[in-house]
Each structure stands twice: as structure tokens, then as C-alpha cells.
Amino acid sequence: MALRSLGVELHCRCIQTESRPIGRHIGKVELIPPNSHCEETEIIATLKKTGQEVCLDPEAPWVKKVIEKIMSNSSRR
Amino acid sequence: MALRSLGVELHCRCIQTESRPIGRHIGKVELIPPNSHCEETEIIATLKKTGQEVCLDPEAPWVKKVIEKIMSNSSRR
Numbered sequence: 001m002a003l004r005s006l007g008v009e010l011h012c013r014c015i016q017t018e019s020r021p022i023g024r025h026i027g028k029v030e031l032i033p034p035n036s037h038c039e040e041t042e043i044i045a046t047l048k049k050t051g052q053e054v055c056l057d058p059e060a061p062w063v064k065k066v067i068e069k070i071m072s073n074s075s076r077r
Numbered sequence: 078m079a080l081r082s083l084g085v086e087l088h089c090r091c092i093q094t095e096s097r098p099i100g101r102h103i104g105k106v107e108l109i110p111p112n113s114h115c116e117e118t119e120i121i122a123t124l125k126k127t128g129q130e131v132c133l134d135p136e137a138p139w140v141k142k143v144i145e146k147i148m149s150n151s152s153r154r
Contacts, residue, residue, distance in 0.1 A: 027112065031147045032105040035125075041151030048112075058151030070110045071144060074118030074135030 012038035014055035021062040022047070022054065029056075029067065043067075089115035091132035098139040099124070099131065106133075106144065120144075 013032070027048035034041055043056040043063060056063045090109070104125035111118055120133040120140060133140045 026110070028107055028109040030105055030107050031144065033103070033147045033150060035104065041147060058148060064148060067108065067144065067148060070108045070118060071135060071141060073110060074120075 010037050012040060012042060013044060014040070014042045017055045017057040017060075018045075019057070019060070023062060023066040023069075025049070026066060027051075029070065031067075087114050089117060089119060090121060091117075091119050094132045094134040094137075095122075096134070096137070100139060100143040100146075102126070103143060104128075106147065108144075 022045070025047050026045045028046045030042075030044040030046075032038070032042040032044070041058045043058050045054045045056050045066075046052070047054060056066075058064075099122070102124050103122045105123045107119075107121040107123075109115070109119040109121070118135045120135050122131045122133050122143075123129070124131060133143075135141075
């Protein structure tokens with residue numbers, strides 16, 4: 001718990017990923033690069049209304065687009 | 078607090094952003110698109126060793142590269 005509060009996970013957090021394109025329901029996205037506790041890149045979205053955490057497939061084209069959109073929106077302000 | 082646990086923030090979280098390229102110290106990155114409580118895209122990195130949260134500038138080229146690298150690494154597995 002102490003380690004977790006430091007943002008360190010001791011194992012992979014995702015078991016399965018959401019395949020449906022739920023981009024417009026996403027309130028925030030966490031990107032976790034591979035590390036000593038998990039060799040996969042993990043993407044965890046938090047849904048706007050429910051706060052539910054959903055794992056996304058980093059290789060899914062719609063997921064890449066969601067990330068790109070968040071990054072490009074910030075340039076348009 | 079209840080709302081925060083739902084992943085909902087009631088205001089912007091970032092006051093200032095890190096200008097130094099600290100990409101290799103980043104353990105995970107949170108992307109928060111503009112919402113009703115904050116009109117700016119916020120990018121919050123958690124540092125590997127300390128767990129410290131650091132705000133990044135979404136428009137900084139090195140920040141965009143960090144995000145791109147995380148996303149592209151996942152395709153190489």
C-alpha cells in the first residue's frame with residue numbers, strides 16, 4: 001500500500017482490455033510504460049460519469065487516436 | 078473527496094509545468110482532457126523513484142515525444 005501510494009505497482013494492473021471505442025466517455029487516461037513489475041505498456045482510462053477504471057489496448061487504433069486527440073486539443077487553445 | 082475518488086477534479090491540478098526534459102524519470106503519465114472544471118489539457122507525470130507528481134506542458138515537444146514513445150513501445154512487443 002505504501003509503495004502503491006508512491007505510484008509503484010507490483011504487478012500488471014490490466015487483465016483484459018476494452019475493445020469497444022469508448023473514447024467520448026473517458027475522463028482521464030493513465031499511461032504506464034513497461035517496468036520491472038509489468039512488461040507491458042498499460043493504458044487505464046477513468047470513465048467520466050462512473051469513475052470506473054477501464055484498461056485499453058495500447059495497440060488499438062481507436063486508443064491511439066484518443067491519445068492523439070487529447071494531445072492535439074491542447075495545442076488549439 | 079468522494080468526487081475526487083471518482084476521478085473527478087473540481088479545479089485544474091497544475092499551477093506550473095516542468096520545463097526540463099525529465100522523460101527517463103517518468104514512471105507513469107496521466108492525461109486529463111479539458112473538462113467542466115478545467116479548460117486546459119493537463120498532463121501529470123509520476124516520477125519513478127520518488128512518486129512525486131509533476132505537471133508537464135502538453136505543448137512541449139519533449140512531452141509529446143514521451144507520450145509517443147510510450148505508445149510506440151507497446152507496438153514493439
